[in-house]
Amino acid sequence: MxxxxxxxxxxxxxxxxxHAEKLDYTAALIDPDAVDPDLDxxxxxxxxxxxxxxxxxxxSQ
Ligand SMILES: [Zn+2]
Structure with a gap:
């Protein structure tokens, strides 16, 4: 890190x-393979x- x-x-x-971290739910719809299963x-x-x-x-890496 x-x-x-x-x-x-x-x-x-x-x-x-x-600056910050954010959880992007819309990107998950475009790229489902990149979704973190714990965070949805x-x-x-x-x-x-x-x-x-x-x-x-x-x-995030
Ligand atoms: Zn600049």
């Missing part, structure tokens, strides 16, 4: 800050860019 690479802002090219959804990390405020998400 400690060496998880940071997300890079597509606009600024700088490292984004990890897909866990995503939310990152925000300190430069422009862009919000990015990616699946």
């Amino acid at each position: 400690t060496d998880t690479p940071k997300m890079i802002c597509p606009d600024c090219g700088i490292e984004m800050n990890y 959804g897909i866990l995503e990390e939310v990152h925000t860019c300190p430069g422009c405020g862009t919000i990015g998400t990616r699946r």
